[in-house]
Amino acid sequence: MNNDIQEVLFDQANIHDAAVRLGQQITQDYAGEKPVVLSVLKGAYLWTADLLREVDLYIDLEFINVSSYHGGVKSTDEITLVTDIRSDIMGRQVIILEDIVDTGQSLLFMKALLAKRGAASIKVATLLDKKAGRKVDIEADYVGFNVRNEFVVGYGLDYKELYRNLPYVGILKKEVYTK
């Protein structure tokens, strides 16, 4: 599996530093509040575990599963709500946890859904921000790292459902998905 990686961009130590930095910011920004944290499956599973252990707040943790890439390297431009949340978010402060914001379409879909359901505020904490990939005008509030316009895998991010268990984020060799 490691042989399919062209370059390691962020290792475990880098990611831990980002979790500490963002965890402290979120703890300060939401002091005295009890936000709902919405983790976006599957990609955000490791980021959720690492970031939230650096957040010193009472939080409600919820999971939502939206899918756009369906395993490939390109957004299908069609967002599917695979599993919805069960709790009522009316009047709540919501923090969405993403592994990556790329075209921005998944995020736009979720923000619209949460706004329609009456969330009081919606912010986004993403490990990776691929600004060059954007197709819609949307930004994350908390960003671990900016990433260049390459297809990356690892630490939750997949290609054909594989590589999510790599302990780092790296660029997938092009030959893996062009052959």
Ligand SMILES: O=P(O)(O)OC[C@H]1O[C@H](OP(=O)(O)OP(=O)(O)O)[C@H](O)[C@@H]1O
């Ligand atoms: O900004 P976008 O272009 O919408 O891309 C970002 C989203 O796409 C990926 O999810 P994917 O659809 O691959 O589902 P997964 O998390 O289960 O892999 C990623 O985990 C983000 O949720």
Ligand code: HPA
């Ligand atoms: O670069 C990426 N890698 C894996 N999944 C993704 N989903 C959006 N962008 C990416």
Ligand SMILES: [Mg+2]
């Ligand atoms: Mg994916």
